[in-house]
Amino acid sequence: MRGDFKPRRNPQRPPWALAEQAFVDTCTRCAACVPVCPTRIVVIVRGYPEVDFKRGECTFCGACATACRDGALLRAEDQAPPWLIKAQVADTCLARRGVECRVCGDPCPVAAIRFSPRLGGPPLPEVDAATCTGCGACVAPCPVNAISIT
Ligand code: SF4
Ligand code: SF4
Ligand code: SF4
Structure with a gap:
């Protein structure tokens, strides 16, 4: 080294x-x-x-x-695939805090982020790890920097 x-x-x-x-x-x-x-x-x-x-x-x-x-x-x-990294959503995600937000869904080129309806709050982003390529396209658009690629 x-x-x-x-x-x-x-x-x-x-x-x-x-x-x-x-x-x-x-x-x-x-x-x-x-x-x-x-x-x-x-x-x-x-x-x-x-x-x-x-x-x-x-x-x-x-x-x-x-x-x-x-x-x-x-x-x-x-x-x-060049790497095994995947998108991870942190608890700072607005939807996890009860605020409607689906910003990260659209930029994903392989539709790996899905929002499923749920009772008592806005839909939560769920990353399909098998589909996610770790490209990072969802990182910058998130208004609260809740997504990391690890
Ligand atoms: S863009 Fe960020 S705050 Fe909005 S749903 Fe996605 S991870 Fe949560
Ligand atoms: S890292 Fe790329 S493929 Fe994975 S969820 Fe984010 S935008 Fe989609
Ligand atoms: S987008 Fe940039 S980092 Fe990704 S393969 Fe092309 S040159 Fe390399």
């Missing part, structure tokens, strides 16, 4: 990243993956790239992996 780098807790690397230790050992910090991202979600934090879903979503276009010449982002040829 490079001498001055101490990993933070669970940094979210770009898609198709090697496992964390291998990633920081392999990434040369060239930042080639940053400008090619069409949604501008790849940012440099402490020298290494991370994705910031507050800036937008990952479209899985693969541009970051193509730009990586060092093998730190290795796109699988079998089209396997």
